Amino acid sequence: MKLAIVGTGYVGLVTGACFAEMGNEVICVDADATKISALEQGRIPIYEPGLQEFVKRNFEENRLSFTTDLAAAVERSLIIFIAVGTPQDRDGSADLSAVLAVAKDIGRLMNGYKVIVEKSTVPVGTAQKVRRVISAELKARGVDYQFDVVSNPEFLKEGTAIDDFMKPDRIVVGCDDVRVAELMKELYAPFVRTHHPIIIMDVVSAELTKYAANAFLATKISFINEIANICALTGADIAMVRQGIGSDPRIGHLFLFPGLGYGGSCFPKDMQALIHTARSHGYTPRVLEAAEAVNQDQRRLFVEQIRRYFGDDLKDKLFAVWGLSFKPGTDDMREAPSLTILSLLAERGARFKAYDPKAIDEAKKMLGGNKAVSFAKSCYDTLEGADALIINTEWTMFREPDFERMKTLLKQPVIFDGRNLYNPEKLAKLGFRYFYIGQKL
Ligand SMILES: NC(=O)c1ccc[n+]([C@@H]2O[C@H](COP(=O)([O-])OP(=O)(O)OC[C@H]3O[C@@H](n4cnc5c(N)ncnc54)[C@H](O)[C@@H]3O)[C@@H](O)[C@H]2O)c1
Known part of the structure; x- marks a missing residue:
């Protein structure tokens, strides 16, 4: 499949490299030109075991490319993953400005049906916001392209990210359309040949699942520290x-x-x-x-x-x-x-x-x-x-x-x-x- 990954950080780069490893054609996009030019020269901006080999192989075999040109990536891809940062805002909430900026750009640039996937960790209700932002852009352009927004939270751990992505315990997909669910299942099928589940649910539940998983693990750490x-x-x-x-x-x-x-x-x-x-x-x-x-x-x-x-x-x-x-x-x-x-x-x-x-x-x-x-x-x-x-x-x-x-x-x-x-x-x-x-x- 033809995929774009917007945001080439810990999650975006691993996601892009692993999808390419399975034979997909992946374009990784980032706003940071220095990062993209380093990647094009074979330099990996982060340390993650095994990532260098994956990136090098798939880049050399032309399944993985890097660009700052979002337009070209959006035009060529059916599925667009948003994997930009969602840092903490001053009031504790997730700062969604990067996610919504990318959504707006996708609306401005899309040239046909697209599936937009939230890979970033985003609070309940974000898919709806992404949908609204894209619709507003399409309306302003006077075009009527169809699109779907999917939540597909990422559970990889830094330090074992490649292994986690290649052999996931489970894939969570939140979407409201059966055909899109089938498309996502097809994309992830090579990663779950050992029958780990692809769990399809509604978008809101998928968004909350990621926070619930992290909150449980964080609470477990605090629990043992309290016992200590x-x-x-x-x-x-x-x-x-x-x-x-x-x-x-x-x-x-x-x-x-x-x-x-x-x-x-x-x-x-x-x-x-x-x-x-x-x-x-x-x-x-x-x-x-x-x-x-x-x-x-x-x-x-x-x-x-x-x-x-x-x-x-x-x-x-x-x-x-x-x-x-x-x-x-x-x-x-x-x-x-x-x-x-x-x-x-x-x-x-x-x-x-x-x-x-x-x-x-x-x-x-x-x-x-x-x-x-x-x-x-x-x-x-x-x-x-x-x-x-x-x-x-x-x-x-x-x-x-x-x-x-x-x-x-x-x-x-x-x-x-x-x-x-x-x-x-x-x-x-x-x-x-x-x-x-x-x-x-
Ligand atoms: N790091 C992890 O272990 C991990 C695991 C699971 C989920 N997540 C979630 O995934 C998301 C990304 O996390 P990360 O650690 O990869 O972040 P990161 O900071 O490493 O990478 C984010 C990238 O997005 C780029 N970016 C920002 N705005 C952009 C824009 N408008 N257009 C294009 N690129 C843009 C940045 O330049 C950066 O390279 C977050 O929501 C995070 O919570 C992270």
């Missing part, structure tokens, strides 16, 4: 409690890791947007609000642990920092807990030497102006002369480090682990003061 905080007060061992409940298949081990809380470009903004939607209908979503509050507190409590050990004044303290991205496997720094933690400690005068295997370039954009932070080329380079190590992200390379070497480099063997990577007894035997999430106060 109760462990800290009662002396229970969070690692054992986690095992004890995770083995119940109704609960499961996934998303049940105590830590610094959720971050990234989705959970925080999607929680806020869902809370905003509920409130705008006169309902107070108490579970969601509590999950958000616990998430914010989690970073503050970690800083508090550090402050309890070193005191209020951190002026002469240098911290080694392992991990900056909001989770392993990505260079995405949006809403990363590391940003809050470093900034709260910097307020007390602390300095940092930081390392991340993939996110240093992104981190420099966000922290580069902060004179308290310098960057190292390896995790061990951060340790020399540091008063303690802070772990923000559970990259695999941090899981079995050379502890003896670490001890010789650190000024004192102290670790504040925001991801509970190590066995506390082992670390004590090795001579470390080891602080982790849920540790007895």
